[in-house]
Amino acid sequence: MTAAAGRERSGGAARRAPHRRTRGRMSSIITVIAALAAWEVSSRLGILPNSVFPSMSQTATRLGELLIDPLFWAAFVETVVSWIVGVLIAAAIGIPVGMVLGRVAFAYRSTRLLVDFLRTIPSIAVIPLITLLFGATMQMKIILIVYGAVWPLVLQMIYGVRDTDKVLVDTVHSYKVSKWRAAASVLFPSALPYLVTGMRISIVVGLLLAISAEMLGSAPGIGLELALAQTGGDLSLTYAYIVFIGLVAVLVDILLRRLSRVVLFWHASVREEKP
Amino acid sequence: MSTEAIVTATRARAGKTPKRRALTIITEIWLPILLFAIWWFASADSTSIYFPSLQSILEALGEMLTQRFASDIVPSLQNLGMGLLIAIVSGIAIGALLGLSPGLYRAFQPLLEFMRAIPGVALLPVMLVIFGIGSSMKIAVIAFGAFWPIMMNTVDGVLSVDGMTREVSKSYRLSRFDHVLRVVLPAASPQIISGMRLSVSLSVILIVASEYIASTEGIGYIELMSARMYQMDTMWASLLLLGVLGYVANVLFRYVEHVVLRWHRGVRGNTQGGQG
Amino acid sequence: MTQLTVEKEQLVRPALTVSGISKTYGTGAEARQILGDITFEAYDNETVSIVGPSGAGKTTLLRCLAGLLEPTSGTVHLRDQLVTSPPEQLAVVFQDYSRSLMPWLTVQANVELPLRGKAGLTKTERHERARESLESVGLGSSGKLYPWQLSGGMQQRVAIARALAYQPTVLLMDEPFASVDAQTRSDLEDLTHRIKARYNMTILLVTHDIEESVYLGDRVIVMSGTPTTVTEIVPVDIPYPRDQITTKSTREFAELRAHVLSQIRTTTG
16 A cells, blocks of 8 residues: 555545545455456457466466465475575675765776666576576576676665765764764665665566576576476466466565565655555 | 856856866776776687687677678567557556546556566566567567556656646646646656666566577577577677667667756756755 | 726626635534635726735635635636636636746746647747747746746746736736745736736735735735635725835825734734
């Protein structure tokens, strides 16, 4: 609800917000049910060709079967482990690098073109190279995720550090605090909103890359299972995987929004969003 | 700030001495040049299959640019452009429609959030089944993936159009057409543009992915094939080319943004400098 | 020109008739009445100032008059036409010029924007009309600039030019000079006088500045606090042309100002 609540800022709408929100929730539940029903009906009636779209019930059945299949969960764990490890390594590299680049003007200017170039290379383009070097392994996936997920963090930290209130920095300097203390007490907290944004992007990018590496580089994980389901001609299984991946992505998105509100409870953008 | 004050401010910013400007350029390019030189000399006598000499990579790149331009590079760019175009037009149109009818948007929101969350790459297998191998499949993948950020940002932008702006539009009885095209969409353009920026990066990723998975042409196809045949200089050359392509797409986009959002910067610059 | 002479000439309905409008937000225990039973008229070529303590429903009233808000009861007529949505013969100048002008359009395009909907206006006519009204507010040479390149006072002039180009019979101004500095303010007040002399319009000016209400008005409608009602309608029989220095230093002006102030004081208690 965070985004929707934040969006309802204009005038009279706010007054009727609680009432509208329940109505909005009702209508969206109805829409979801209607969409699922429409899917089912149109594939039964043959409006959606069965050769291309399996019916909703078929897909749901396969999804249900998947969820009780230990092999499926093993594949999912493969995906999740590389995803988490990759993002963590990216954070360990990206955060300090971004802070230094944001703080030291010379370093920032010297690396500006390089960073710009490297981050705009479509990250999945390195898959053929790293597959040759590391094979279809977890290691390959992690390297890809680190490469893709590090840039949002670096950039956001640069913005964050540069955006730190000059007065705040001067205050800390006038108290002759050591550089490390200054970084910990002022730079980091005031760059935190940017860090949270960077982490959110990195985590989303991480999932995309994990699945890409599995699909395109044949590393074990649900991406590979998805690709195999399609090559095997099992259409409803293919859809079941896609639905599952979509659900995971939505869940992660909701979780991240909630989390960033908790972490940034003191920040103005969050305070404004509260109804 | 008065007009004159702004003119002077702009002049002051542009009026760096040539010496200082040269220094800025040098700080920005010394490292890339140094790294390039290191790569050049360190790889000069390379015997590794994986890391051929930079010279041979550049030769392969030259060969690609001359011999495979029409057969591979142009199709990649065409599909990219076509997919993006569809995503932009439909994303803005549908986003504006949903933004202008909040009830409709609220009803569809969970469905849309779900569709948006599906990573575009995961849809490749399905698109392959629906469209088969060929341009239409690639265009569809790009259009679908690039549609969501533009559409959702358009909705956001339209919903956050200032109430006063709407009242002006209403009290002067603007036609629906003028209201949408000359008031609402321009007001939402900063958000729309930031959605488009995301879409541009996404679509470069998706064109490469779709050329890996099912294609007989394109830069991504060349890269994958040369990797499989251990023609590493060509592989590195296509990787480099994709990097340049991504970079150029970004630079072009930044230019468009610079032109389209001139007013936005103007307004922000003004409020930061204090009104009066 | 005073109210009486207008009434003699004009036996048709007044330019604007407000009869018994009230506005209540919410229902039941949460109901909050902002406007309570307001009735007045504004005649052709007359400037009516609406003045009252801040927080009073002046802006709510203005939005009802402009057809942007539906009153809970009562009616607003523009000549013979019942106002239910923004009428074509009415233009509004809002207080916040930085938000009421479109920053993505040039000054010229901003003024032209409302003219696009006017039937039977060619592109050249539209262009010409906008240029003319920009000239009449002293911005003839700023058409190609963007609003944010202008000072606050100049931006409000653009907003006024936009209203003038629309050629309304009634011009509503909502605290139009509240966001500019004192010097600009008196410049804009005098501009309002010039506009009144040049165009045949009924001007309704909402303000919290008592001096301004007397200086610009042919009549001053004094409003009370919440719920807002009409406390008194004060005729201002100060002849034109009025001048910032000479008019404001007359005994007449001082007395009227004091009277309006005392009226506002009594209503706020």
